[in-house]
Amino acid sequence: MGATKSDHFTKRQNQLSVLLKAMAHPARIAIVEYLIKKKSCICNDIVNELPLAQPTISQHLKELKNAGLIRGNIEGNAICYCLDEKGFDIIKSYFEKLIPNIGLAKCSC
Amino acid sequence: MGATKSDHFTKRQNQLSVLLKAMAHPARIAIVEYLIKKKSCICNDIVNELPLAQPTISQHLKELKNAGLIRGNIEGNAICYCLDEKGFDIIKSYFEKLIPNIGLAKCSC
DNA sequence: TTTATCTATCGTAATATTGCAATATAGAAA
C-alpha cells in the first residue's frame, strides 16, 4: 500500500496525471513561468532566480523534462531549457473539454 | 528538508499548485470524470465504480473538496458530490494564458 | 428499539516527494 494503483486506471488518465503532477509544485510553476518571461531560453540563471539550491532546481527540471513539458539542449558549457508546447496543450484541451460538461450536470447542490 | 518551501513562492503559484495537485492523481481524475459522466451527482456508486476501498475514495473526495474542485451536500442517508466549476476555470484559464506565450519564445532548441 | 447502509476518521504500513550537502562530470577558458 502506498503506491498509486496506476494499473487500474486508463492510460489517458495516467498520462494526464503525470503532466499535472509535474506542474503541481510551486517551484516548477515558477520555473515554467521564468522560462516564459525570459523570452529566450538561455537558462540557468534559474538557480540564481529561485530560492532553492542548484541540485533541487536540477531535480525539478528533470521532472519537467520527464513529463515532456520542457526540453533541454546542450549549448556549449550550459544547457538551454525551453518549454515544449505539446504537453501544455494536452492539459489545456483536457480542461477545455471537461468544463462545458460541468454546466450540463444539473445539480441541486 | 522535505517540506515544500511554499513561503518562497507567490500566493498565486501556491494556489495553483494546490488545484493541480488535487487533479494530479489518476483516481481523482477518474472520480471527476465519473461525476461528469453521471450527469446528476447522485454519488457514491463511486466506491463500486473504482477499484479502491471506501476509505480511500473518501480520502480522495476530501482532497478534491479541500482544493475547491467539488462540493458535498448531505442528501438523506448519502452525500451528493458535485463539481465546482470555479476551480476548474482557474486551471483552464491559467493554461490558456500561458500557452500563447510559449510560441513567442523564439528558441533554437 | 434493532438492523442495515452510507460515509468519515483513525491508525498504520508502504512508498514517494522534497531539499540539500557532497561529489561527480563535462565543457570552456587560461
Next chain:
DNA sequence: TTTCTATATTGCAATATTACGATAGATAAA
C-alpha cells in the same frame, strides 16, 4: 595541462502521499 563554470548524480533526512482494515457516527428502514 590546470582551473573555472555549469549541470547532474548520489546519499540521506524530513515530510507527504497512498491505501486499507478497523472502527465510529449518522441516517434510513424494519
